[in-house]
Amino acid sequence: MKRGTERTDVVIVGAGFTGLSAALELKKAGIDFVLLEARDRAGGRVESRQNGLGERIDSGGQFLCEDMPELMALLQARGKTLVETHVEGEFVTQPRMSANQGERIFVASMAIRDRMNTIAPDDPDIAGLTVAAWLERQSDPDEVKAAFRSMIEGLWCQALERMPLWHLIDNDRRITNEVSELQYLVRETMHSLADDLARDLGDRLRLNAAVETIENGPEGVRLVTAAGAIEARSTLVAVPPVMASKLDFVPAAPAALERALGVWQSGAVIKVLVRYPTAFWRARGLSGMVMWRDLPGLFACDVSKDDDHAALVVFIGGPLALRWREFGDAKLRGELTARLQDALGAEAAGIIDLSYRDWTHDRWSGGAYSDLIVDATATDAERIILAGAPPVYFASSELSPSFPGYVEGAIVAGRIAARKIIADVQSAIATSASGS
Numbered sequence: 001m002k003r004g005t006e007r008t009d010v011v012i013v014g015a016g017f018t019g020l021s022a023a024l025e026l027k028k029a030g031i032d033f034v035l036l037e038a039r040d041r042a043g044g045r046v047e048s049r050q051n052g053l054g055e056r057i058d059s060g061g062q063f064l065c066e067d068m069p070e071l072m073a074l075l076q077a078r079g080k081t082l083v084e085t086h087v088e089g090e091f092v093t094q095p096r097m098s099a100n101q102g103e104r105i106f107v108a109s110m111a112i113r114d115r116m117n118t119i120a121p122d123d124p125d126i127a128g129l130t131v132a133a134w135l136e137r138q139s140d141p142d143e144v145k146a147a148f149r150s151m152i153e154g155l156w157c158q159a160l161e162r163m164p165l166w167h168l169i170d171n172d173r174r175i176t177n178e179v180s181e182l183q184y185l186v187r188e189t190m191h192s193l194a195d196d197l198a199r200d201l202g203d204r205l206r207l208n209a210a211v212e213t214i215e216n217g218p219e220g221v222r223l224v225t226a227a228g229a230i231e232a233r234s235t236l237v238a239v240p241p242v243m244a245s246k247l248d249f250v251p252a253a254p255a256a257l258e259r260a261l262g263v264w265q266s267g268a269v270i271k272v273l274v275r276y277p278t279a280f281w282r283a284r285g286l287s288g289m290v291m292w293r294d295l296p297g298l299f300a301c302d303v304s305k306d307d308d309h310a311a312l313v314v315f316i317g318g319p320l321a322l323r324w325r326e327f328g329d330a331k332l333r334g335e336l337t338a339r340l341q342d343a344l345g346a347e348a349a350g351i352i353d354l355s356y357r358d359w360t361h362d363r364w365s366g367g368a369y370s371d372l373i374v375d376a377t378a379t380d381a382e383r384i385i386l387a388g389a390p391p392v393y394f395a396s397s398e399l400s401p402s403f404p405g406y407v408e409g410a411i412v413a414g415r416i417a418a419r420k421i422i423a424d425v426q427s428a429i430a431t432s433a434s435g436s
C-alpha cells in the first residue's frame with residue numbers, strides 16, 4: 001500500500017439507486033465504505049431539473065406501482081407523497097380510431113406479448129432470433145403488430161431488430177406487476193428520495209469522482225479517479241453494463257467477463273414534460289394517454305399533480321429518439337406540439353412550458369431506461385457479470401432478478417450485491433484478526 005493513500009473496506013462505484021441501496025446495506029452492517037459518483041449529484045438515471053416555471057420535475061425515473069415493494073417501502077419511510085396517475089377516460093391511439101377499435105388492438109397486442117412470454121427463453125427454436133424476426137412470423141394483423149412494436153420499442157427504447165427474443169422474454173418474466181407500472185408518481189419528485197439517501201451518507205459519498213481505473217492486486221483493489229486513489233478489500237461496480245465496459249481494469253478483466261460486458265447496448269430516450277394551464281383533455285373525456293402507432297416509441301400520459309399542476313409527459317423512445325434529436329430544439333418543439341394537437345385537440349397548443357431531457361448518449365448512464373443485450377448468442381452474459389471477478393463485483397438495475405430496468409430493480413440489485421460483499425468482507429476481517 002502506498003503511503004498517504006486512503007483505505008476503506010469497500011468502494012462502491014456509482015450513486016444511482018443500485019449504489020445507494022448497496023451503501024444502505026453496508027452502513028447497516030457497520031462496514032466501512034466510500035461511494036464514488038462521477039456526476040455532481042446522486043440518483044443516476046433518477047434525476048430532477050427545474051422547468052421554465054421554476055418547478056422541480058423528474059427528468060428521469062418517475063413512476064412506480066404498489067407491486068414494487070422495496071421502492072414503496074423506501075418512499076414511505078422517507079415520508080414521500082404518492083400521487084395517483086390519472087387514467088380515467090379514453091386512451092387515444094394515433095392515427096385516431098374508435099375507442100372500441102383502439103381497445104381491441106391494445107388487447108390483441110398484449111396477447112402477442114403473453115404468447116411471447118409462454119416461450120422458454122432457452123427454447124432452441126428461438127436461438128438467435130430477434131424480436132423483429134419472431135414478430136414477422138406471427139399471423140396477427142399488421143395493425144396489431146404495429147401496436148406491439150410501438151409498445152415494446154417504447155418500453156425498452158431499442159429497435160426490435162436489435163433485441164434478442166430470449167432476452168426480452170427473460171426480462172419480461174421478471175417484471176411481475178399486476179397493476180399498471182404508471183400507477184403513481186412522487187409529489188416531491190422521485191429524485192428527492194435519492195437526495196435523502198445521499199444526505200444520510202455524509203462524507204462517504206464523493207461527488208465529481210469518476211472512476212477511471214480499477215487495479216486488482218494481492219492486497220485488494222485500488223480505484224483511481226482524477227483526484228487520486230482509494231484502496232479497499234473489495235469493490236462494487238454499480239453502473240450499467242455499458243458504462244462498466246468502459247472502465248480500465250488492471251490487469252485486464254478475464255476474457256469471458258470482458259466479452260459479457262461488451263454485448264450490451266444502451267437504448268435511446270428523450271423525456272418531455274409539457275405543462276398546461278388546465279388538464280383540458282379530461283373535460284373532453286380523454287385520459288391524456290396517447291400511443292402513436294405510426295411513430296413507434298412515442299407515448300404520452302397525464303402526470304398532473306393537482307388542479308394547479310396540469311401536465312403531460314411524452315416519451316420519445318428507441319430509433320425515433322435518435323431521429324428526432326437531430327431536429328434541433330425549435331423543430332422538436334414544433335413536432336411535439338403538432339402531434340399533441342392531432343391527438344388531443346387544438347388546445348394542446350396552449351403550452352405554458354415544455355422542458356425535455358435528452359438521455360441519448362448520456363455520458364454516465366447510457367441513453368435510456370436500461371441497457372439491453374444485443375448479441376443473440378450471449379445467453380450467459382448476465383450470469384458471468386454477476387459472478388464478477390472477486391473482489392470486483394458488479395450490479396445494476398439491468399442485472400436484477402426482479403424489475404430489471406426499473407428503480408425497484410436497482411434497489412434489489414444493490415442489496416443482493418451488498419450482502420455478498422458483506423459476507424466476503426466479514427470473513428476477510430475474521431481471517432486477518434485470527435492471523436494477527
Ligand SMILES: Cc1cc2nc3c(=O)[nH]c(=O)nc-3n(C[C@H](O)[C@H](O)[C@H](O)COP(=O)(O)OP(=O)(O)OC[C@H]3O[C@@H](n4cnc5c(N)ncnc54)[C@H](O)[C@@H]3O)c2cc1C
Pocket residue numbers: 013014015016017018019036037038039042043044045046059060061062063064209210211212238239240243247269270271359364365367368369370395396397398404405406407408410
Ligand atoms: C428518462 C427515464 C425515465 C425512466 N422512468 C422510470 C420510471 O418511471 N420508473 C422506473 O422504475 N424506472 C424508470 N427509469 C429507469 C430507472 O431510472 C433505472 O433503471 C434506475 O434508476 C437505474 O439505477 P442504477 O443505479 O442501476 O443505474 P444508474 O442510475 O445509471 O446509476 C449509475 C451511476 O453510476 C455513475 N457512474 C457511471 N460511471 C461511473 C464512473 N466511471 N465512476 C463513478 N460513477 C459512475 C452514474 O453517474 C450514475 O449515477 C427511467 C430511466 C430514464 C432514463
